[in-house]
Amino acid sequence: MTDSKYFTTTKKGEIFELKAELNSDKKEKKKEAVKKVIASMTVGKDVSALFPDVVNCMQTDNLELKKLVYLYLMNYAKSQPDMAIMAVNTFVKDCEDPNPLIRALAVRTMGCIRVDKITEYLWEPLRKCLKDEDPYVRKTAAVCVAKLHDINAQLVEDQGFLDTLKDLISDSNPMVVANAVAALSEIAESHPSSNLLDLNPQSINKLLTALNECTEWGQIFILDCLANYMPKDDREAQSICERVTPRLSHANSAVVLSAVKVLMKFMEMLSKDLDYYGTLLKKLAPPLVTLLSAEPELQYVALRNINLIVQKRPEILKHEMKVFFVKYNDPIYVKLEKLDIMIRLASQANIAQVLAELKEYATEVDVDFVRKAVRAIGRCAIKVEQSAERCVSTLLDLIQTKVNYVVQEAIVVIKDIFRKYPNKYESVIATLCENLDSLDEPEARAAMIWIVGEYAERIDNADELLESFLEGFHDESTQVQLQLLTAIVKLFLKKPTETQELVQQVLSLATQDSDNPDLRDRGYIYWRLLSTDPVAAKEVVLAEKPLISEETDLIEPTLLDELICYIGTLASVYHKPPSAFVEGGRGVVHKSLPPRTASSESAESPETAPTGAPPGEQPDVIPAQGDLLGDLLNLDLGPPVSGPPLATSSVQMGAVDLLGGGLDSLIGGTNFVAPPTAAVPANLGAPIGSGLSDLFDLTSGVGTLSGSYVAPKAVWLPAMKAKGLEISGTFTRQVGSISMDLQLTNKALQVMTDFAIQFNRNSFGLAPAAPLQVHAPLSPNQTVEISLPLSTVGSVMKMEPLNNLQVAVKNNIDVFYFSTLYPLHILFVEDGKMDRQMFLATWKDIPNENEAQFQIRDCPLNAEAASSKLQSSNIFTVAKRNVEGQDMLYQSLKLTNGIWVLAELRIQPGNPSCTLSLKCRAPEVSQHVYQAYETILKN
Amino acid sequence: MIGGLFIYNHKGEVLISRVYRDDIGSRQAADSAVSSSSGPFPGERLGGSMRRNAVDAFRVNVIHARQQVRSPVTNIARTSFFHVKRSNIWLAAVTKQNVNAAMVFEFLYKMCDVMAAYFGKISEENIKNNFVLIYELLDEILDFGYPQNSETGALKTFITQQGIKSQTKEEQSQITSQVTGQIGWRREGIKYRRNELFLDVLESVNLLMSPQGQVLSAHVSGRVVMKSYLSGMPECKFGMNDKIVIEKQGKGTADETSKSGKQSIAIDDCTFHQCVRLSKFDSERSISFIPPDGEFELMRYRTTKDIILPFRVIPLVREVGRTKLEVKVVIKSNFKPSLLAQKIEVRIPTPLNTSGVQVICMKGKAKYKASENAIVWKIKRMAGMKESQISAEIELLPTNDKKKWARPPISMNFEVPFAPSGLKVRYLKVFEPKLNYSDHDVIKWVRYIGRSGIYETRC
Numbered sequence A: 001m002t003d004s005k006y007f008t009t010t011k012k013g014e015i016f017e018l019k020a021e022l023n024s025d026k027k028e029k030k031k032e033a034v035k036k037v038i039a040s041m042t043v044g045k046d047v048s049a050l051f052p053d054v055v056n057c058m059q060t061d062n063l064e065l066k067k068l069v070y071l072y073l074m075n076y077a078k079s080q081p082d083m084a085i086m087a088v089n090t091f092v093k094d095c096e097d098p099n100p101l102i103r104a105l106a107v108r109t110m111g112c113i114r115v116d117k118i119t120e121y122l123w124e125p126l127r128k129c130l131k132d133e134d135p136y137v138r139k140t141a142a143v144c145v146a147k148l149h150d151i152n153a154q155l156v157e158d159q160g161f162l163d164t165l166k167d168l169i170s171d172s173n174p175m176v177v178a179n180a181v182a183a184l185s186e187i188a189e190s191h192p193s194s195n196l197l198d199l200n201p202q203s204i205n206k207l208l209t210a211l212n213e214c215t216e217w218g219q220i221f222i223l224d225c226l227a228n229y230m231p232k233d234d235r236e237a238q239s240i241c242e243r244v245t246p247r248l249s250h251a252n253s254a255v256v257l258s259a260v261k262v263l264m265k266f267m268e269m270l271s272k273d274l275d276y277y278g279t280l281l282k283k284l285a286p287p288l289v290t291l292l293s294a295e296p297e298l299q300y301v302a303l304r305n306i307n308l309i310v311q312k313r314p315e316i317l318k319h320e321m322k323v324f325f326v327k328y329n330d331p332i333y334v335k336l337e338k339l340d341i342m343i344r345l346a347s348q349a350n351i352a353q354v355l356a357e358l359k360e361y362a363t364e365v366d367v368d369f370v371r372k373a374v375r376a377i378g379r380c381a382i383k384v385e386q387s388a389e390r391c392v393s394t395l396l397d398l399i400q401t402k403v404n405y406v407v408q409e410a411i412v413v414i415k416d417i418f419r420k421y422p423n424k425y426e427s428v429i430a431t432l433c434e435n436l437d438s439l440d441e442p443e444a445r446a447a448m449i450w451i452v453g454e455y456a457e458r459i460d461n462a463d464e465l466l467e468s469f470l471e472g473f474h475d476e477s478t479q480v481q482l483q484l485l486t487a488i489v490k491l492f493l494k495k496p497t498e499t500q501e502l503v504q505q506v507l508s509l510a511t512q513d514s515d516n517p518d519l520r521d522r523g524y525i526y527w528r529l530l531s532t533d534p535v536a537a538k539e540v541v542l543a544e545k546p547l548i549s550e551e552t553d554l555i556e557p558t559l560l561d562e563l564i565c566y567i568g569t570l571a572s573v574y575h576k577p578p579s580a581f582v583e584g585g586r587g588v589v590h591k592s593l594p595p596r597t598a599s600s601e602s603a604e605s606p607e608t609a610p611t612g613a614p615p616g617e618q619p620d621v622i623p624a625q626g627d628l629l630g631d632l633l634n635l636d637l638g639p640p641v642s643g644p645p646l647a648t649s650s651v652q653m654g655a656v657d658l659l660g661g662g663l664d665s666l667i668g669g670t671n672f673v674a675p676p677t678a679a680v681p682a683n684l685g686a687p688i689g690s691g692l693s694d695l696f697d698l699t700s701g702v703g704t705l706s707g708s709y710v711a712p713k714a715v716w717l718p719a720m721k722a723k724g725l726e727i728s729g730t731f732t733r734q735v736g737s738i739s740m741d742l743q744l745t746n747k748a749l750q751v752m753t754d755f756a757i758q759f760n761r762n763s764f765g766l767a768p769a770a771p772l773q774v775h776a777p778l779s780p781n782q783t784v785e786i787s788l789p790l791s792t793v794g795s796v797m798k799m800e801p802l803n804n805l806q807v808a809v810k811n812n813i814d815v816f817y818f819s820t821l822y823p824l825h826i827l828f829v830e831d832g833k834m835d836r837q838m839f840l841a842t843w844k845d846i847p848n849e850n851e852a853q854f855q856i857r858d859c860p861l862n863a864e865a866a867s868s869k870l871q872s873s874n875i876f877t878v879a880k881r882n883v884e885g886q887d888m889l890y891q892s893l894k895l896t897n898g899i900w901v902l903a904e905l906r907i908q909p910g911n912p913s914c915t916l917s918l919k920c921r922a923p924e925v926s927q928h929v930y931q932a933y934e935t936i937l938k939n
Numbered sequence B: 001m002i003g004g005l006f007i008y009n010h011k012g013e014v015l016i017s018r019v020y021r022d023d024i025g026s027r028q029a030a031d032s033a034v035s036s037s038s039g040p041f042p043g044e045r046l047g048g049s050m051r052r053n054a055v056d057a058f059r060v061n062v063i064h065a066r067q068q069v070r071s072p073v074t075n076i077a078r079t080s081f082f083h084v085k086r087s088n089i090w091l092a093a094v095t096k097q098n099v100n101a102a103m104v105f106e107f108l109y110k111m112c113d114v115m116a117a118y119f120g121k122i123s124e125e126n127i128k129n130n131f132v133l134i135y136e137l138l139d140e141i142l143d144f145g146y147p148q149n150s151e152t153g154a155l156k157t158f159i160t161q162q163g164i165k166s167q168t169k170e171e172q173s174q175i176t177s178q179v180t181g182q183i184g185w186r187r188e189g190i191k192y193r194r195n196e197l198f199l200d201v202l203e204s205v206n207l208l209m210s211p212q213g214q215v216l217s218a219h220v221s222g223r224v225v226m227k228s229y230l231s232g233m234p235e236c237k238f239g240m241n242d243k244i245v246i247e248k249q250g251k252g253t254a255d256e257t258s259k260s261g262k263q264s265i266a267i268d269d270c271t272f273h274q275c276v277r278l279s280k281f282d283s284e285r286s287i288s289f290i291p292p293d294g295e296f297e298l299m300r301y302r303t304t305k306d307i308i309l310p311f312r313v314i315p316l317v318r319e320v321g322r323t324k325l326e327v328k329v330v331i332k333s334n335f336k337p338s339l340l341a342q343k344i345e346v347r348i349p350t351p352l353n354t355s356g357v358q359v360i361c362m363k364g365k366a367k368y369k370a371s372e373n374a375i376v377w378k379i380k381r382m383a384g385m386k387e388s389q390i391s392a393e394i395e396l397l398p399t400n401d402k403k404k405w406a407r408p409p410i411s412m413n414f415e416v417p418f419a420p421s422g423l424k425v426r427y428l429k430v431f432e433p434k435l436n437y438s439d440h441d442v443i444k445w446v447r448y449i450g451r452s453g454i455y456e457t458r459c
Helices: A014-022 A027-042 A048-056 A063-079 A081-094 A100-112 A116-130 A135-151 A153-158 A161-168 A174-190 A201-211 A216-226 A234-249 A253-267 A275-293 A296-312 A332-345 A351-361 A367-383 A385-400 A404-420 A426-434 A442-454 A462-470 A478-494 A500-511 A517-532 A534-541 A557-564 A570-574 A598-604 A625-630 A647-660 A688-695 A697-702 A836-845 A863-871 A923-937 B027-035 B042-063 B101-119 B124-129 B131-141 B152-158 B169-180 B243-250 B254-261 B278-284
Strands: A714-717 A725-734 A737-746 A756-759 A783-791 A804-810 A815-821 A851-856 A876-883 A886-894 A900-907 A914-920 B004-008 B014-019 B073-076 B079-086 B089-095 B196-209 B215-229 B235-240 B269-272 B287-289 B294-303 B311-320 B324-333 B340-349 B354-361 B365-369 B374-383 B387-396 B410-416 B425-431 B443-457
Touching: A014 A027, A014 A048, A027 A048, A027 A063, A027 B014, A027 B131, A048 A063, A048 A081, A063 A081, A063 A100, A063 B131, A081 A100, A081 A116, A100 A116, A100 A135, A100 B169, A116 A135, A116 A161, A135 A153, A135 A161, A135 A174, A135 B169, A153 A161, A153 A174, A161 A174, A174 A201, A174 A216, A201 A216, A201 A234, A216 A234, A216 A253, A216 B101, A234 A253, A234 A275, A234 B269, A234 B278, A253 A275, A253 A296, A253 A557, A253 B101, A275 A296, A275 B269, A275 B294, A296 A332, A296 A557, A296 A570, A296 B079, A296 B101, A332 A351, A332 A367, A351 A367, A351 A385, A367 A385, A367 A404, A385 A404, A385 A426, A404 A426, A404 A442, A426 A442, A442 A462, A442 A478, A462 A478, A462 A500, A478 A500, A478 A517, A478 A534, A500 A517, A517 A534, A570 B073, A570 B101, A714 A815, A725 A815, A836 A876, A836 A900, A851 A923, A863 A876, A863 A886, A863 A900, A863 A923, A900 A923, A914 A923, B004 B042, B014 B124, B014 B131, B042 B073, B042 B079, B042 B089, B079 B101, B089 B101, B101 B124, B101 B131, B101 B152, B124 B131, B131 B152, B152 B169, B196 B425, B287 B294, B311 B340, B311 B410, B311 B443, B324 B340, B324 B374, B340 B387, B354 B365, B354 B374, B365 B387, B374 B387
Parallel strands: B196 B443
Antiparallel strands: A714 A725, A725 A737, A737 A783, A756 A804, A804 A815, A851 A914, A876 A886, A886 A900, A900 A914, B004 B014, B004 B089, B073 B079, B079 B089, B196 B215, B215 B294, B235 B287, B235 B425, B269 B294, B311 B324, B324 B387, B340 B374, B340 B410, B354 B387, B365 B374, B410 B443
């Protein structure tokens, strides 16, 4: 006999026919009729009109028929609440039935009839069932409490059901325990404040015992509940972990993932030094890998979770790269997730393998997958510096395939590579430009335009390229329009003469013909900037940009920590907190990882991967000023107040000086008017000293003649930034020793004492050689001059710019930070003279790409004068030649850290400009050596 | 927890619909339907708004979606749908809460297993024929969205298509204690005249090899399936050549370690049927259990070290101009010459614009199947340490499609009578203290079958 026939009755008047059948005397016919009703209900027909007739069939000893009637009731009771009452008597009677299966069935079904009137009759039978002798009835009753709570929470609390439910946690039957835990957890979720699941070591122990004995589903309920517990110390955490780890071998993936959740959470509390911690880490990897041989849907859930785990604790799976390689037949959702994890696991050790795989994927069929693979290559380049070159060449290979979406995706990622490694891979720009016409996606077009604008000075026809985009300006998407506007302004600032017209055109397109407010605003900003102060425009538009880093696509640490608490659940699949997709108050309780114990904190912090870092810390590539300065004095300070001290600081301080009148003491009340030349230095890295001395030639006499050139003192720390302490200073080098000449002025009303100074690590290891000695307390309006001897044996860290020095000064009031640029010539040592042969050999030996050429303007000195002037600053002339009327000086100098710099200075008599060529094995110093030259020669 | 469960046919018609929670569909709509129940067809409005919403949303957005399925979890209007597909039947679990996603999928698989155990293949026909039974099962194994005991062995004792009419009191309490008991998977009082058990070690060996013959990834995923016909409540202990166990035992007798040390295998990870005492495995690494009656999967395991790769595929693809491809594939068998591999099938993908194929093979039969875009080469049997070869010329239609052919990997299927991981069953001991049969009286059978999983060589 088959049941499918019930689905086929579609004729009219069937309701009446059914009615007749339901009221038939024959049992068989009745049952047939109820089946037909249920079938109609399933396919969506309305059979609610039959309610009384169906309910009449309820009184039967045939369990199958009874279940069918119950099913009907659950569906329609709500629409016929008055008639549903008719069923109550039967329910109450069934709850007393000698057969436990029927008792359970009755209490289960009653809970599903969501009619207020019925619930009144429910609580008495439910109370009995919760204490039933049969565990099957008890476990059903436990869930029924949750059902009832969902309908009428107040009633459940008033009737004391919650206490009975709590008692069931100590039941002898593990399945009863599991269902009680599930019901309590659900009720607790809607009452975040209540202490319903009052978990304590005793109840935890009971749960752990039940864990070994109950069904797979029960184990999940218990583990999910355990994850909410907060052990009181690391020892308790460890003992729970020990009892949970065997679950990692369960055949049910959900049991495994829930166990992983408990372990990941409690691991937070364990010290990293513990042997057990290492053991636990090792135990976690194999089960996670095993999850990948489950069915694809579960693989997907597992992969989404592994993605989180890898970010939280990269060490767990760092050796398991291969299992994430994509299989040809994997469903697309598995493929995309595996790709994501591959990138997260990519490191110098496995990058070759990863790249080979990614290249393979980039030739697959699925467009989304191919795009993601191409993007992944770019992300590898950004993540693993050593592989950048290989990644770029792989991308170029892919561009050669000419597959349109591959090319576009490749261009988008190459843009990001440029942003990470500026000035390194411009050679590929030509290849990119070849594909200009095939770009039809906004993102790719915008990326290409950005590249052209950024490197406009190296692309001969940059103006033509950008002009070609400009033709269809109004048809472009906003993204492209904005990018085009910026790129053309950049181009104009770099090549002002040829592109005047172009920039006019784009500005008027953006401001006059567009109705997009963003575009118009940006257009106006550029326009006004360019028309009022082109130099400022240059500083703004062409400012050095912070590098991007791979952390940009990591999940934000606080969210990550929260999601770790939701391993295995939907939240971990969506990578969103439950509040983002759950309606109402339910499940919105914010969860967080247990705080680390104090003992483990110190062990933890230095090794944690970026993801584990405390929230708020910025990635290394863009160092947060506060952090760097913070370790200067090893003091725990409040939020650092200092602004960015890098290239912009000189500009900023200059401005402050003007306002605060800090310069007055220096130039003796000269009425300060910014001379037009002040706007000229496009060179932001110029030391302050040199910049100022340019302006105030009259003060040049301050420099001592016996030693190297000394710039006049400049204000480093204005009083208004340092609670009244003003510091100005300069650097000197005299007979082999470097010192920092400081002038401290107390502009506050309070006496200052207890001075101390410390430097941050810097490029050349400059450090105070003696403590800062201020003999007497500094009273208000008093000034002291101190010469602080410096050594070059401090710890070294490359700074940007190279000659940046970050300083902390402490006094009885506070700690203050400032940064300054020191002229490089204070580092030129006395034995910097190279012998001629050596000079020749070294000059040839250093590759030509290390040569840098500079123009020194307005320097009307002859060769001898220049030579002697330079010699006093330890730049030694090795040889001198006269070629075609020009004087060529070959010079050498040595830095404190042993770097040799070779120079060729070409002086043309009668021409105020001279040309300086520098060759050095460390080309990054050239720029600063040039500045030193300029400073020395002009003073 | 799970708010509702629906089963659809391939057209998106609902075959089974069971709603556990009101929040599925729009709650406000449902409430307002109740409050205004004075209308002419209150029931219809209720049924229409509450249930149909979710049901239709899934049909429209997933089953009828034009695009290939992008995720097994879909969120539509703050309602999450989990789905699995079995042939052309869709099973969807629906929820509005932050449920345990892994559990929902495990449950859906389990649901499929239970249905298959009751009525065989999951097809529209079978589901329609058994819809009453399915509702009965759903009522039992999912209560308010919480999965309950879903072991078929236990379920079959009290959910039958005939319905249970009269049970004695003892029978009833036996059922309930089994369903809720610690050994929910076995009932008491089983009796066999002949105590017998079968062990199958079933392995699938997976390989991804580069064209140059470098192993990119290889692993064996194995299963130990046991079929037991044993009386009473037998206590079993299973032993295999697990490296950790052997090394532990070998500590006493160094001699034995050297003998068996080579034959032991390193197991990366294993998982067990819920009858196995996990804490005992964790502490002593011994596998002890009381088995369910009949067939069940005792354990799953995974190995990656020292895998015997039964076949090696050596591809050679040459593009001759734009309209011709020459393919030569050599397969070599790599196991004892006395063993025979069976059901060997090599699948060589061909480009979409193939117009004709000529094949010559030394052994077996090869055919070009245009509908599958592949040359399928079948060999019935092949002994170990042999080699065979196929060569094919593929004619291509000229196309202006710029996109290069992606060259999918060459895949292989086979079956060999040994375990590629090297796993060996050392013993399976049976103790039944209450009944008078001993380990020696049990007839035991062991069989090893190695099959290809995803066995691919890139070309």
